[in-house]
Amino acid sequence: xxxxxxxxxxxxxxKAEIKDVLSSFAxxxxxxxxETDRIVLVLEAKSRKELKNFVEREIxxxxxxxxxxxxxxxxxxxxxxxxxxxxxxN
Amino acid sequence: MKLSRRDFxxxxxxxxxxxxxxxxxxxxxxxxxxxxQDIEEVDRWxxxxxxxxxxxxxxxxxxxDGKVVAVKGSEDNPVNEGLFCVKGSLLPAYLYGExxxxxxxxxxxxxxxxxxxxxxxDLIANKFEEIIDEHGAxxxxxxxSGQCNASEAYAYNKLYKGAIGTNxxxxxxxxxxxxxVGGYVTTFGKDEPMGIYADxxxxxxxxxxxxxxxxAHPVLFNRIVKHKRENPDVKVIVADPxxxxxxxxxxxxxxFKPGNDLALMNSMAYVIIxxxxxxxxxxxxxxxxxSDGEDMSYEEFKEFIADYAPEDVADLVxxxxxxxxxxxxxxxxxxxxxxxxxxMGINQRVRGVWAxxxxxxxxxxxGKICRPGSTPFSLTGQxxxxxxxxxxxxxxxxxxxxxxxxxxxxxQEIAEIWGIDPDRIQPEPGLHTISLFDATxxxxxxxxxxxxxxxxxxxxxxxxxxxxxxxxxxxxxxxxPNRTTExxxxxLPAATWVEKEGIYGNAERRTxxxxxxxxxxxEAKPDLEIVVDLAHRLGYQDLFPYEGPADVWAEYRQTTxxxxxxxxxxxxxxxxxxxLWPVVDGQETKRxxxxxxxxxxxxxxxxxGHPDGRAIIFARPHTPPExxxxxxxxxxxxxxxxxxxxxxSTMTGRIPQLKRAFPEHYVEVNPEDAEKLGVNEGDMxxxxxxxxxxxxxxxxxxxxxxxxxxxxxPMHDEEKLINFVTIDAYDPxxxxxxxxxxxVRVEKA
Numbered sequence: 001x002x003x004x005x006x007x008x009x010x011x012x013x014x015k016a017e018i019k020d021v022l023s024s025f026a027x028x029x030x031x032x033x034x035e036t037d038r039i040v041l042v043l044e045a046k047s048r049k050e051l052k053n054f055v056e057r058e059i060x061x062x063x064x065x066x067x068x069x070x071x072x073x074x075x076x077x078x079x080x081x082x083x084x085x086x087x088x089x090n
Numbered sequence: 091m092k093l094s095r096r097d098f099x100x101x102x103x104x105x106x107x108x109x110x111x112x113x114x115x116x117x118x119x120x121x122x123x124x125x126x127q128d129i130e131e132v133d134r135w136x137x138x139x140x141x142x143x144x145x146x147x148x149x150x151x152x153x154x155d156g157k158v159v160a161v162k163g164s165e166d167n168p169v170n171e172g173l174f175c176v177k178g179s180l181l182p183a184y185l186y187g188e189x190x191x192x193x194x195x196x197x198x199x200x201x202x203x204x205x206x207x208x209x210x211x212d213l214i215a216n217k218f219e220e221i222i223d224e225h226g227a228x229x230x231x232x233x234x235s236g237q238c239n240a241s242e243a244y245a246y247n248k249l250y251k252g253a254i255g256t257n258x259x260x261x262x263x264x265x266x267x268x269x270x271v272g273g274y275v276t277t278f279g280k281d282e283p284m285g286i287y288a289d290x291x292x293x294x295x296x297x298x299x300x301x302x303x304x305x306a307h308p309v310l311f312n313r314i315v316k317h318k319r320e321n322p323d324v325k326v327i328v329a330d331p332x333x334x335x336x337x338x339x340x341x342x343x344x345x346f347k348p349g350n351d352l353a354l355m356n357s358m359a360y361v362i363i364x365x366x367x368x369x370x371x372x373x374x375x376x377x378x379x380x381s382d383g384e385d386m387s388y389e390e391f392k393e394f395i396a397d398y399a400p401e402d403v404a405d406l407v408x409x410x411x412x413x414x415x416x417x418x419x420x421x422x423x424x425x426x427x428x429x430x431x432x433x434m435g436i437n438q439r440v441r442g443v444w445a446x447x448x449x450x451x452x453x454x455x456x457g458k459i460c461r462p463g464s465t466p467f468s469l470t471g472q473x474x475x476x477x478x479x480x481x482x483x484x485x486x487x488x489x490x491x492x493x494x495x496x497x498x499x500x501x502q503e504i505a506e507i508w509g510i511d512p513d514r515i516q517p518e519p520g521l522h523t524i525s526l527f528d529a530t531x532x533x534x535x536x537x538x539x540x541x542x543x544x545x546x547x548x549x550x551x552x553x554x555x556x557x558x559x560x561x562x563x564x565x566x567x568x569x570x571p572n573r574t575t576e577x578x579x580x581x582l583p584a585a586t587w588v589e590k591e592g593i594y595g596n597a598e599r600r601t602x603x604x605x606x607x608x609x610x611x612x613e614a615k616p617d618l619e620i621v622v623d624l625a626h627r628l629g630y631q632d633l634f635p636y637e638g639p640a641d642v643w644a645e646y647r648q649t650t651x652x653x654x655x656x657x658x659x660x661x662x663x664x665x666x667x668x669x670l671w672p673v674v675d676g677q678e679t680k681r682x683x684x685x686x687x688x689x690x691x692x693x694x695x696x697x698x699g700h701p702d703g704r705a706i707i708f709a710r711p712h713t714p715p716e717x718x719x720x721x722x723x724x725x726x727x728x729x730x731x732x733x734x735x736x737x738x739s740t741m742t743g744r745i746p747q748l749k750r751a752f753p754e755h756y757v758e759v760n761p762e763d764a765e766k767l768g769v770n771e772g773d774m775x776x777x778x779x780x781x782x783x784x785x786x787x788x789x790x791x792x793x794x795x796x797x798x799x800x801x802x803x804p805m806h807d808e809e810k811l812i813n814f815v816t817i818d819a820y821d822p823x824x825x826x827x828x829x830x831x832x833x834v835r836v837e838k839a
Contacts, residue, residue: 002180003099005107005162007173009316031104032117040107042100052176066319067312069173072106074099074131074152075182076159084096088129 001044001084004051005072006059008039014064015039021062027054037066091125101126110165110172132160136607137667139594140178141237141587144470145169145309146596147178148667151588151607158182158588158608167667169287169600175308181587185608189571191583192612202581207613210580211620214539215627217563218254221536227256231526231535234261234484235542236475238617239592239604241642243478244490245621245634246541252508253630257486257495257520258535262543263475264485264523268824269437270468271480273446276823277454277706279699280654281480281492284682285429285465286598286670291317292463294426296326297417299351299449300435300830302794304335306731307433307469315339327417329354330435332728332758332802334794342417345797347408348726349715349831352441354407354414355448356398356712361418362455363392364399368422369457376695377454378702381709394709406712408797422456427463434471434730438829442821444710451707460684460695470597471731477595481655481671482646486520490649495519507648509633522825523549524818530558537563541617542584546574550827551781551818552811567617573808584617585610591639592618593663595671599679601657602668618642654682654690654698715831716819717780719799723833725763727777728796729805729812730830755810756789757836758802764790767836774839777801779832782814785839801834 010018019039022028027050031040045051051070059068076082093101105123108115115123132152140147148167152160161181165172194210195202221229232250234243243261250259274281290296290313303311318324318339328340331348346354362368379391386394400411407414421428430453436445449466458464470476483490493500496517505512521529527545529535531554538559549555559577566575567582575581588607595601610616618639625634636642643660650657656672663669670678674689681687684695691698697705719726757775759767769775769788776785786803796802803812817832 001096003096003103004179005103005105005110007107007111029100029104029119031108031115031119031123033108033111033113034116035111035113038111038113040104040111040113042103042107044100048176048180051179055176067316069309069312070163070176070179071110071172071174072103072160072162073174073179073182074103074160075180076099076131076154077096079157079159079182079186080155082095084094086095087092088095088098089091089093089125 001046001077002048002051003074003077004043004045004070006041006043006055006068007071008041008059008068009066010037010039011064011066012036018062018064022059025058091122093122098126098129099131102131106162110163112165136588136605137164138588138604138607139473139602140174140181141473142177143307144472144475144597145307146473146594146598146600146602146668147174147309148602149178149181153607156608158185164667169596169668170309173309173312177308185586185589187570190611190614191569191571191581192614193583194613195581197579202578210582211623211627214565214580215624217537218628222254225536227254228258228520229534229536230254230256231258231521231529231538232260233523233526233538233540233543233545234259234479236261236263236266236470236472236479237542238478239474239594239639240478240482240646241592241639242541242617242621243482243484244642244646245618245636247482247484247490248508248633249621249625249630251489251495251515252505252510253625253628253633255514255516257516257518258526259484259520260486260523260526261479261484262545262548263472263479264825265438265548265827265829266434266471267437267468267475268485268826269439269442269446269821272443272821272824273450274468275699276443277447277450277708278683278697282476282599283465283467283597284460285467286680287313288680289429289463289465289467290314292427293317293429294324294463295420295423295428296324297329297421297428297430298326298336299329299430299432301431301433301469302330302334302336302730303431303469304338306471310469311336325420327420331800332794332796342413342420344409344413344417347406347797348728348800349718350407350712351436352445352448352710353398353403353712355445355452356395357400357403357407357414358418358421359448359451359455360395360398361400361415362422362452363395365419367419367424368455372457373455376697376704377707378704379709380706386709391707391709421452427461428453428456428458429463430466431469433469435830437826439831440716440819440821440828441710441713442826443823444708444713447708447710450705454705454707460681468597473596474594476597476599477593477601481595486522489515490646491653491655504649507645524820524825524827527555527558530562531555533561535562537565539565540574541567544568544572544574546577547572547808547811548813549818550813550816550829552813553782567620569614573811582620583612583614584620585614589614590616590618593639593643599670600668601663601671603663605664716828717817717831717833719833723779723835725799725801725834725836727779727801727803727815727832727834728830729803729816731805755786755804755807756792757786758789758792758794758796760796760798760800761790762798764788767838769838776837776839777803777815777834778837779815779817779834781817784810784812784815786810801836
């Protein structure tokens, strides 16, 4: 499992529409930001192919998207076999 | 607030992305994001640089339990400003392949068997001494890499050229950017670009030729995409015989006939001159003209270029004359700033230096150079091809800081810093890459040390050179078994990337430090330790007193001061996200050859690499490829990169996600050709050249489309080596092989 933070830069007038589309994907979590031309999302991908396809096909291809780029990835769940459900805060 | 490990990592990813983007969180997850900002998901973060392409993206490396588990873009690094490409974002995974080399191996009875370090290093040192005694120093060779860090390259360069006494030091940058070096040096008298990536955001026009930037340099491509989308008047010209993803943003796409780009660029120069789009004052003040080594006048140059009217070359180039007019006018528009980008499609040619000269010509004729947004900019394929090879001088004709071995003063300057007799450095260049490997075949090279590269996969016309490597005593230092280690007599397990400390130099003259974040696995060692160990065993302790990369850097830096390539003290690189050389009086240089930016220039523009301060506009005639198509071999084969993989996939092939994304290589065929050949998607096609053959599945409508008559094969596959087919003809100036073009025939298999 790769957990990736992705910054999507959009045309302001299209932000709501694009956000609605991206929110419909189960593997995507949107994190709201004040900026009107940015969407920050976290993608949970089983593979590089999923990550790549998602960025290129599902995000970059949307009308109004200016750019989509990963900024962060974490592979701890694969590399250290960490327990996904271990509580960090309770 | 309850938070599982998985949710925590998601919030950490969001927090890092929000911070990289300089955004302010809001909404229902704001508290979650703000909470996790106070909890580190890793034990510590270390500053590094991506170790794939030559872009030089800043990478923060997250370490937990002694392993690299996370990576994020450095938001304050001007190269990538916190963002990555998908390949860079998966960097941690390549460290942890199951077959990492962790023990030295020695070939015994035909098998590579585990050995102790002392045993392996003694074997190498003894063999070297034996060869030097019997055959002389020139029977030894070294083949390094643009992935070595600068201290490693400096050390091996000094060991061979200054201690052992042979200039047979080469490296894989010979095969990727030697023609770019030749272009810069012949035109401007100094290697490496005058501009930087920040020019992209100032440009109105991009001229991209021989580069699939979208797949080979995705972060830079994203900068261009973003700039264009924010500024719709920005225009992009892409010239490539293959319609690639880079073309998705092109306003003009010139799918010219392969190998005819010299005619194309001369024709653009024709239009620029004949339509009065030149900058006459710039030409008068800052340029000379030259043909075949002889000075010529501007008027004589105009006579030369008169043969390249678009109407006269349109058939040769394979595009409409009007297209040439349009792109030339756009390039030269006096109200626009123009940046040119190119890569292997220009460099890997028998006239790669000339092709580079012709790009520079366009900028010099229009005066679109040395100002924000206007620059000719060569993209590079490896993370430190510039920093560790071009700048360190680790090719057979070079010495540190862009010096050359056949210059007596240069040898004296370096000998003084190295503490050796100047006569110890041979005055003639050593063997260049193709000659070096040919000498393994002929028996003239008795022992070859290969470091951090995979020539058993990458050399063109591979069969001969693989046989050569089998014949010679071959030492390979690397991190995974590959197609070169299988030929080796000794294999040394190397540390990589953040398992050691070092400095990389990227394509825009930015020198950056990589901190050591974790220990290497098993008995793997940094290559610097290996080189110093070998030097000591050969009796050169006094020349190699280094205790680490900082000591080497301090000596290397001395070679750069006052040369125009001045580097900063090591500590500054540890503290900052890179500095653009020359660094003079503590200040970096954003633009070379122009006053107010370059400390070596007092007034205006000064191409001080040439004694008279003038750049040279060269008359370079159209020259066809070494092997144009014929009746017997009617197709042209070209090779290249795809975004999932890098070089010989030694690293990216170990990342399961990447392997799954791109498991099988293929031959890309134009739909018209596929119909003519009677092949469908997936049908096996045998590609045959005068040197070898390979059978691959057909790809008809893939991610790109070659023009009719052209076939494309990705270069990464470890099993099916396309380089059994490619040609080893090379540019007579740069000695760079013509990987990009050879004649083949195809048969349905």
